[in-house]
Amino acid sequence: MSPDSLTFIFINTILANNFVLAMFLGLCPFLGVSGKLNTAIPMGLATMFVMLVSSLSAYGVNLVLVALDIEFLRLISYIAIIASSVQLVEMTLKKYSPTLFRSLGIYLPLITTNCAILGVALFQTFKEYDFGQSLVYASGAGIGFTLAIALMAGLREKLELSTMPSVTQGAALSLMLGGILSLSFMGFAGLGG
Amino acid sequence: MTQINKNKDAITWETFSEGLWVNNPVFVMLLGMCPVLAVTNSAINALAMGLATMFVLLASTILVSLLSDFIPKQVRIATYIIIIATFVTIIDYVIQAISLDLYNALGAFIQLIVANCMILGRAEAFSSKNKPLKSIVNALGMGIGFTFALLCLGVVREVLGAGAIFGIDLFGENFQPWVVMILPPGGFLVLGGWLLLFDWIKQRQAKDEEQEGRANVA
Structure with missing residues (x-):
């Protein structure tokens, strides 16, 4: 496949180049909003929507x-586009x-400062994707982000119920989980190539 | 350091040291995580990224604190972001001019400094509410704290993953590099490790203080 x-x-x-787990983009919401599954998924979807809108406008x-x-x-100009699409999502959700x-x-x-979104816009420009490719790239990145944040939230919900040493509660635990998730996503390297 | 001044605009040691340790942007506030994890696979990249971020932070702090009286409240975030983006564009071209190798190693992450929430967070929480000089001192502390944290990660990852530090070979030929440390998972694991260490130290301190308190009461 080319x-x-x-x-x-x-x-x-x-999968192989998941924005969160392999390229380290969009970590703030990944660590911050992944506490519960039913806020993580809407967050993922909102991010995906902003990604699509801003990627197309950026093109x-x-x-x-x-x-x-x-x-x-x-x-x-990219950051201005992103800020205005976030504003759009915010108004829609509020209503x-x-x-x-x-x-x-x-x-x-804070979606505005989610580097995954700016990342999509910048990388599609560097890679010189045409319109169709940009569209697919942005939706792939959005799905990848939602997948990662949902996986993380699921894991953290399970961990709430288990006994952990008191030191490992909080951010350190989330990062360790992220490391393990990232390790497992490395298994996808070379997929489709 | 012992300056006792109730004046709100007074610049104290705390203004500077806040970012170094008490509210370290990486280890305590967990802000600006993306560059922290992505470019710290070697010490030199970490240092360059830290300095670039510090420049953007300082420059945007100066402008934000000077302009804060003139920026309408409704569009402040957008204005801050545009100020930050301007300085990032400058540093992007500067790094490209100084060292092309470094520019290629850091890749898109120089431009992604725009989306570093630490910088926007400082503009919103500190520079817009304080006098320029005080904001600069605070931003300097934050910038040094950020660079320090990046170096902490970069050094550990380079030593474990490549057996070198700043490109200088440490262990000789027989060293088997722990490659995963310079790959993405290593970033998560090393930062997790540092946080564990700091949490542990904090718990120890709290416990010691509690015991001392009890001893005093008895």
Whole structure:
């Protein structure tokens, strides 16, 4: 399979190059909102939506930037796009699901500084993906993020019920879990290639 | 250090030392985790990343604290992010000009400094509410604390995973590198290990203090 084919990009970004576990992007929500499964999944979905919207807009904006020869403004314009799509998601959620809005709390506006989203926009530009490839890349990254955060939340819910040494409670435990998850995702390396 | 001043704008030792240890951005607040884990596979990368972040933090702090009276409250986050993005673009081109090898090793993570929540968090929580000079002192402490934490990880990962430190071979030819340490899982495990160590020290201290307290009462 050629590395440019859509199937390859899709599987590769979900599993082998999972944004959270292999590329270390979007760790703040991964560690912060993964306490409960029923907040983790909406968080994943919201992130995925923002990723799709911002990736598509970034594709369009990049065309303009290249045409006008002002690529040094790329970073600033991408971050502006992301901030406005987050604002959009925030307003939608607040209107249609106030409970969810409250339970996501501070992490909702922080999607803006989720490096996974900026990462998608930047990497698709570096790799010179066309429109279809960018779309697949962004959805793969979003699904991969949701998968990782849901797995983590499931594990942490189980651990709540077990006895742990008092030192390992809190962030250290989450990081160790992340390490083990990341180890197991390394097993996917080379998949689809 | 012993300056006793009730004035809110006073710059004390705590303003500076907050970021070094008590509220270390990485070990205590767990902010800016992505670069912490992604680029610390060697000590030199960690140092470069730390310094680049410190530059962006300092520069954006100065601008944010100077402009905070003029930025409307509703659009403050967007404004901060754009200020940060400007300085990141500058440092991106600077690193590219100084060392292309380093630029390639750090990859997209220089540009991703924009999304480092530590910087935005400082702008929102500290610089926008304090005088420029005080904010700069605080940002300097935070930046040094961040670089220190990155170095902690980078050194451990490079020694274990490549048997070297700053590219200098430590153990000779017979060393079998623990490759997983420079791969992604190593980042999680080493940081987890550091946190465990710090939590353990804190618990020990708390226990000692409690015993001392009891001894005093008796």
